[in-house]
Amino acid sequence: MTAPAFTLKSAQFRREREEAWRELEGLLFRVDTRGLRNLTAGELNRLPVLYRGAASSLSVATAISLDKNLLDYLTALVGRAYICVYGAKRRPEEAVIEFFRHDFPAVVRRYFAFVALSFALVALGVVAGYQMTKADPERYYSFVGESRAQGRTPAASTKELRDVLYSGGKGQLSIFATFLFTHNAKVGMLCFALGFAAGVPVIFLLVYTGLELGAMAALYASRGLGAELWAWILPHGVTEIGALCLCGAAGMVLGSALVFPGRHTRLRNLALHGREVALLAVGAVVMFLVAGSIEGFFRQLVQDVGVRWGLAAITLIFWTWYFLMVGRKNGAQP
Amino acid sequence: MSAVSLAKERIHRVPTPEGMSLPFAVASVGDRAAAFLLDLMVIMAGTIAVWLVALLGSLVGLASVGVSFALLVGFLLWNFYFVHFEITGGGVTPGKRKMGVRVISRDGGPLTAEAVFARNLMRNLEFYLPVTALLAPGALLPESPGWGQLLALGWIAVFALMPFFNQDRLRCGDLVAGTLVVKAPAAVLLSDLSDRATVRPAMRPQPTGRTGPPPPPPPAEEFPFTREQLDIYGIHELQVLEDLLRRDDQGTLDTRVLEDVCEKIKLKVGWPVDRWQVSPRPFLQAFYRAQRAALEQKMLFGQRRERKKS
Numbered sequence: 001m002t003a004p005a006f007t008l009k010s011a012q013f014r015r016e017r018e019e020a021w022r023e024l025e026g027l028l029f030r031v032d033t034r035g036l037r038n039l040t041a042g043e044l045n046r047l048p049v050l051y052r053g054a055a056s057s058l059s060v061a062t063a064i065s066l067d068k069n070l071l072d073y074l075t076a077l078v079g080r081a082y083i084c085v086y087g088a089k090r091r092p093e094e095a096v097i098e099f100f101r102h103d104f105p106a107v108v109r110r111y112f113a114f115v116a117l118s119f120a121l122v123a124l125g126v127v128a129g130y131q132m133t134k135a136d137p138e139r140y141y142s143f144v145g146e147s148r149a150q151g152r153t154p155a156a157s158t159k160e161l162r163d164v165l166y167s168g169g170k171g172q173l174s175i176f177a178t179f180l181f182t183h184n185a186k187v188g189m190l191c192f193a194l195g196f197a198a199g200v201p202v203i204f205l206l207v208y209t210g211l212e213l214g215a216m217a218a219l220y221a222s223r224g225l226g227a228e229l230w231a232w233i234l235p236h237g238v239t240e241i242g243a244l245c246l247c248g249a250a251g252m253v254l255g256s257a258l259v260f261p262g263r264h265t266r267l268r269n270l271a272l273h274g275r276e277v278a279l280l281a282v283g284a285v286v287m288f289l290v291a292g293s294i295e296g297f298f299r300q301l302v303q304d305v306g307v308r309w310g311l312a313a314i315t316l317i318f319w320t321w322y323f324l325m326v327g328r329k330n331g332a333q334p
Numbered sequence: 335m336s337a338v339s340l341a342k343e344r345i346h347r348v349p350t351p352e353g354m355s356l357p358f359a360v361a362s363v364g365d366r367a368a369a370f371l372l373d374l375m376v377i378m379a380g381t382i383a384v385w386l387v388a389l390l391g392s393l394v395g396l397a398s399v400g401v402s403f404a405l406l407v408g409f410l411l412w413n414f415y416f417v418h419f420e421i422t423g424g425g426v427t428p429g430k431r432k433m434g435v436r437v438i439s440r441d442g443g444p445l446t447a448e449a450v451f452a453r454n455l456m457r458n459l460e461f462y463l464p465v466t467a468l469l470a471p472g473a474l475l476p477e478s479p480g481w482g483q484l485l486a487l488g489w490i491a492v493f494a495l496m497p498f499f500n501q502d503r504l505r506c507g508d509l510v511a512g513t514l515v516v517k518a519p520a521a522v523l524l525s526d527l528s529d530r531a532t533v534r535p536a537m538r539p540q541p542t543g544r545t546g547p548p549p550p551p552p553p554a555e556e557f558p559f560t561r562e563q564l565d566i567y568g569i570h571e572l573q574v575l576e577d578l579l580r581r582d583d584q585g586t587l588d589t590r591v592l593e594d595v596c597e598k599i600k601l602k603v604g605w606p607v608d609r610w611q612v613s614p615r616p617f618l619q620a621f622y623r624a625q626r627a628a629l630e631q632k633m634l635f636g637q638r639r640e641r642k643k644s
Contacts, residue, residue: 006377006530007528007529008528008623008626008627008630009630009634010503010528010626011526011529015529018523021523022523023623025523027618029604032426052352053349055350055352055356057352058354059354063633064630064633064634064638065630066569066572066573066626066629066630066633067527067576067626068573068576069523069524069576069580070526070561071517072521073521073522073523075356075357075521076518076519076520077521078356078520079356079357079358082350082356082425082517083436083445084350084424084439086350086444087424087444090423092421095447102419131617133481150349172398173398174399174400175398175400175402175405176397177402178401178405178406178409179405181406181409182409184410186409186413186458187407189413189455189458190458190459190462191457192456192462192482193455193456193458193459193460193463193506195461196456196459196506196509196510197459197489197493215541231462254510267509268512270509270510270512271509271510271512272512273513274448274452274508274509274510274512275448275449275452275511275512276448276509277452278358278448278449278451278452278455278510279448279611280450281451282451282455288456302434303606323542332580
């Protein structure tokens with residue numbers, strides 16, 4: 001008995017549907033190369049219809065066809081169409097506005113405990129650094145590295161220390177500001193990423209920043225320049241330390257999601273929290289930009305202690321209001 | 335597209351709202367590394383270009399503006415290049431497009447901006463930090479002893495080499511963002527090999543020794559196969575044969591391979607000795623068609639035979 005010689009069912013099946021697949025392929029190619037806006041309204045309506053058709057073709061083909069090329073083709077086609085049809089389609093400008101008006105302050109509030117913990121760690125560092133340096137000025141050298149100190153050591157005269165606070169210049173300010181912003185933003189982002197190492201390096205980084213600050217405060221206070229130093233630091237420091245604490249909080253959330261997975265699997269829990277706290281780091285980058293501009297321009301141009309204190313107060317009030325009040329009206333959490 | 339890949343791939347299945355489970359093949363570490371290197375080259379070229387602009391600016395007296403511009407754009411390039419392209423391109427950067435891979439969300443939902451941020455912020459830990467550590471080991475922990483730096487280096491290496499330690503080739507960023515990098519091949523639909531009467535025969539110069547136009551595909555009756563002869567091979571063998579025939583179509587296959595395979599099949603199925611001399615190509619095409627018909631028919635009745643009887 002010889003095998004049947006009619007056209008295969010799977011070949012017949014393919015002949016009937018191939019045209020629709022090709023149409024979908026063409027639309028996807030245009031979306032990939034020129035974007036979704038390139039399609040007309042009619043084509044946009046066709047897209048989900050064609051996608052569902054191709055998806056059902058794939059189901060049937062897996063059941064009746066042994067043509068490997070056809071199966072591979074359909075799998076790839078349906079996968080591409082799936083991503084195109086169900087992918088996020090929010091306009092970038094809308095997403096940015098939504099981020100600042102709702103998402104960013106909301107996520108700060110959601111992880112408030114970690115943000116508070118970050119602040120506590122920095123504060124702990126400041127107090128410890130201050131007290132220890134006050135008790136023994138020689139300790140200053142172990143808290144503030146040589147490259148950071150730039151001559152501001154116990155060996156320097158009071159006049160030299162004071163000059164640093166009022167050494168405003170007018171040249172190259174934009175370079176200075178950009179450098180500060182990019183440097184700090186990099187540290188902040190690294191702080192977030194380091195959270196993956198169970199959060200330990202993040203805690204170290206936060207406390208160390210505090211120690212440095214405390215040691216410097218103790219040095220200036222010993223020369224009677226304490227208030228002037230804070231007036232020099234805080235106008236940008238409120239924003240900058242706030243941003244660092246947000247990054248630190250994000251890193252610690254990552255670390256704790258990894259160490260204490262709760263009722264999810266470790267992998268799922270990490271992804272759940274990771275996506276949310278990445279917003280903290282992104283928002284912090286914007287805050288670093290603000291801080292860098294204040295430090296690079298304002299601090300160099302304004303020498304008056306009163307105005308400096310004023311700006312520090314304004315930034316403090318602004319950020320407090322922003323994180324506590326903005327974006328509450330939207331009600332339900334996303 | 336060259337050969338149909340028959341290699342074992344790891345498949346990640348995504349449930350769709352239509353109730354299907356869509357298979358995505360996990361991208362290999364090699365493809366991903368190549369895509370990353372391509373993107374890195376673009377970033378480096380961009381950085382160099384920006385500093386050249388800054389240099390030109392300083393020549394016309396805009397040094398300060400130029401350097402700030404270069405610092406800022408360089409920062410954006412190094413930190414937000416991937417973010418930008420993965421958000422606007424639906425998980426595809428230029429390098430990824432070139433290598434045919436794309437980022438998807440592991441749970442099958444849309445790839446959100448949050449996830450893209452999360453996975454790319456981790457590059458600080460996975461790439462920038464290890465590179466710093468390798469180029470300048472002293473800069474990492476300046477005041478620690480040598481063994482301390484070595485320990486830190488080993489720790490960092492764990493993060494950098496993460497994709498080698500799990501089956502889905504997830505790097506730290508993928509872990510944190512819940513994403514996965516999959517193959518997104520530009521699959522090409524080739525003609526149906528069983529449908530040869532309706533399509534033109536292979537368009538390629540014939541190999542040495544044969545002249546004249548290629549013979550038209552023979553009617554199936556020229557090679558009558560019996561049920562028993564078609565009861566030997568399974569789906570795997572059929573698809574290997576499909577691969578061979580398609581490569582032959584594209585002219586990337588040595589004719590001797592075709593002859594070898596033809597001999598083996600004739601021996602295996604017990605081809606009658608009095609008709610032993612056949613030309614390989616038409617024989618194999620006819621065999622493929624008959625074999626596929628037989629296996630597909632069996633499949634319709636619920637018998638799916640993966641491999642030949644051993």
